[in-house]
Every structure is written in C-alpha cells, then in structure tokens.
Amino acid sequence: MDYLGKYKTAVAARSTSAEVLRCSQDGGIVTSMFLYALEEGIIDGAIVAGQGENPWQPKPIVATSAEEILSARGTRYNICPNMSVLKKSVRQYGLDKVGIVGTPCQMQALRKAQLYPVGLRDVTDKIALAIGIFCMENFSYQSMKQIVEDHCNVDLHSLNKTDIGKGKYWAYTNRGAVSQIPLKLTHKYEQPGCHVCLDYVANLADISTGSVGSPDGWSTVFIRNNNGENIWNKAVAAGVFETKPIESVKPGLELVTKLATEKITKNQKELEHRAKFGVNKGLRNPYI
C-alpha cells in the first residue's frame, strides 16, 4: 500500500503574509495559495469553508474575493460538503477556473467526478486547482458540539480555536483559557464513513497539506502533479511562501508515514470486519 500517494516533492512551508497567519490553522498554505491563484487569474474563485448558521459550523461557499477567502481561514473540525457547490460554482457563479479545497475523501469524490461526470455537465473540466488537506477523521457538527461543549466544557460561542495534536483535542477560548481532552475520548463521535477511508494525505489532490510532520506554525506540503508543481513553483518564486526542505525539519515525513500507516491499516481491518459483520452476512464495501 502506498501510504503517502504519488508526489513530486515534499516541503515544509508557511505563508509570508502576517494577515493570513493571524488566523490560519498552521502555515496558512491553503488560504495563501488561493489568494495568489485568484490574483494571478489561475482561478476565478475557490470553494472553501465559510461560516454557516451556527457557531463553528462551516458552510461551503464559492469565494470570489480575497475577503471571502480570508474569512475561511482555519480548521473547523466538522463536515463541510465542499463538493455540493461544485455545479453551482460553474452554473451560477460562472467560474471557468475553479479552485477547491477538501479532505482526502472529497479529493476522491472530485477525481471520480472528473472520470465519471454523472450529472455534472460541463463542470468537471473547469477544475483548475485542487488542494487536499490531511485528515485522520471528521466529525458531524453535532459531534463537534458534543466534544467541545460536553467534554471540554467550552461554549461554542466562546471558542476561539480547536486543534488536534500530540494525542489531544484542544479547545482555546476567546479569553485565553485552554481545555484539552485525550483524543481517545473523541473517537466514538467520529463520522462512521471515515472508518473505511484509505487515504490520509489527500493522495489525489494537486497539492496536499497539513500540520503533521512540520514544526508549530509550519505545514507539510506535498506537490503531487504537474498542475500542482507549476502553480506551487510560481507561488514560491513570487514570495508567497517560505519553505524548508522537509528533511531539515522535525518530526518530518517519518511521522506523516507513521500516522498514514496507522490510519490505513486500522481502516483496512475495519473493511475486513465489515465483510464478516453479521452471521454469514457482510456490510457493503465501496471499493471495487
């Protein structure tokens, strides 16, 4: 099994924009990449996680301005169905060059949609930049609420930032208090569909990124295909990112590989378990 997928290069990077970094999750890679691509006309707009109706609930939006892209900074740790506005971004917003960010499963959905564009007439050839984010599992909004409000004892209205790292789930409040619980307690609230996922680092994206492997405030970035490489190199040349060789940072790719292996091995076992779930009866396996 190829745990990290195909990639051309891997680096540690962070945005050079203080404005982006002020509210970004880690290195501000996705936000800066889209801002640069929008400015350069590489994309006409990007599908990102905007603010939904409830506190900390994301809503997929088609961002066509820098302000809208900036409004989507940071990880929300609950589901944002970005693929759901793909058709809208072309038909209603009239985008010819669409940027999209998504979890590994959303990148899988995107590539499947490009090969089997059922019901997406004249849409899938307009994908100009697909950025994937590392993902171990995701939570429904209600699960996230349960974790933050019930376990961490933090009201979602006063939550400033959440993070998963060092084996813990962290909740930071607006007034500076920090609440943390062992990540183990959150496992039962995970989205069930995540338990059969065989991708940790968004293998099918043009560029994929996440915090794991790089020091605090930096992100690990995989540049995966020609399109990704082309855009990434231009952005680095334009001074959008500062980069370090991934070999020079701790903990580096070793940790990424370890976590990817753990996730995929665990989920392959889950698929085997599902195959023999009942008495001479199994559950459906989506991978054929």
Place this chain on the structure above:
Amino acid sequence: MIFGKKEKKEPAPKSQAPKAPVSEPIAKEETKKEERPVANKITVGHVHMSGCTGCLVSLADTYEGLFTILDNYADLVYCLTLADARHIPKMDVALVEGSVCLQDELSVEEIKETREKAAVVVALGGCAAYGNITRFCRGGQWNQPQHEGFVPIGDVIDVDVYIPGCAPCPQQIRNVCVMAYLLLKGNAEQQALAKAYLTPLMTLASEGSKAVSSEACGCDIMTKVINQGLCIGCGTCSASCPVYAITMQYGKPNIERDMCIKCGACYAACPRAFFSFDVVNQYETIIDAINGAMNPGGN
C-alpha cells in the same frame, strides 16, 4: 455527416476549414478518409424507446466532439433522428434511450431485437436505466391512453452498461464511447484500462437488470450509503442531482423524495457507491487519454 452516410463528406470540411475553397478540402478529406483505418471503427446505434430525446441531445452536446467520435471511432449505423436507417441493424454498441412501454408492441419487439443485434447494450440515461420520470406514468394520455406501464429496459432484456442521469452528462457519454472503442479495438493495455473504467457501470447494469424492479432514487443514497455507515458528507450527490432535490444539512444529504425523478445520478456519482483505486489513481492518464482521443490532430 451525421445525416447518414451519403451526406457524410459535406459538413466535415466546413468544420475544419471554413474559409478554404470548397473543392480543395473535399479532395483532401477524401484522401484522408481512404487512409483512415475505417474498418477499425465500431458501429453504434441509438435506439429510441419512451424517452424525450434529451439523451440524444446530450450525445450531440459535445459539439465537435461528436464529429471526432464519428470520424475516428464509431459509425452511427442506426438513429431514427439522425441517420437514414429504418430497421435495427447488427451493431457493436446500442445506446438505448427511454423506458419500454409494455403496451406498445413495437417497443417491446424493438428492445428484444436490439438485444439480439447488439454486442453491447448501453442504457443511456435515467429512463432506460431506472425508469426515471416514466416511473410516475399512470396512463390516460392522448392519444394512447392505454400506454400506462413503463419499465426500464433491464426489466425486459439484459443490459451491459448503465449511464445514469437525466439528461446523462455529455462528457460521461463521451468517456464511455472512448472507453468502449478502446475495449473493442485497443491494445491489451488499453483494453485493461477500459475494462477497469467500465466495470462499475457494468456492475450498476447487472445489479439493475437482476433486481425485480430496477429502480433508483435518492433512497439509494440512504439505503446503500448512509444506512451502511459509508457516507462522508462530501456533497457530490447534491451537486449531481438534476432537480436540486438533495441539499446538505449538517453535513449529510437531505433528500426531498417528492422532487426526486429517479434518474440514478446521485448514487452513481457518490464516491462511496463505487470507487476503484485502480481507475481513479490513474486519473491523469485517463483524462489525457480521453483528451488525446478527442483531439487526434493534437491541436
């Protein structure tokens, strides 16, 4: 060119060299045609059952793409609307649009004949595959009010490939056409790729044909994906629905069943309905191959 074989040569030069004098391009076109390995083309027919012709419009909706397909890969040997042939001939691939009206003797006869004459039968679009909007028919319409029973073609004959959706996406039809060509006429490597690509659509067909009633609807997203603990809340089903019956609420699809027309697009699009790493990991190769096939001149 699409209006039967006799007229084939006329529109082609128009699309290629509109400004050039008429006599020259025709001559050029003729020499080209002789060089072409025409024998390698597959034969395709469009069989019209009870459908609205929207699927046929989708077939033509790739603009010059249709010309490329007909020039290089397929001869349209039967198509009541576009080709001058009155009887179903032998053919490699039959694209069937529409469901079968059980009270219409000719429809029943023709769908059976299609199965006999075609090596590969493709259910083109929601009606042929799953019944789609014709599932709601209860008869009583002028001027054949007794026409009330409509079934997907899989209820009457075995079907090899499904292309769900209403209307089916032109790029999806194009991809299937190119893959069908590679499967029938390509080298070993291309055949393997085409087979891997078509397998999920063949599985949809065999599941559909086997079922007592091969219905598809938003319910499939519920029963085969969410109820099975497989949904990841990506929203692809919602984007694929032609009637906007699916909205995402709290990260999961919410399906307005009264709006659903039963076209099967949402389930076919869902990455957790079927997902082949063998195929999708090669997305760049496949997209390049299809673009290359559709642009043989390389411009």
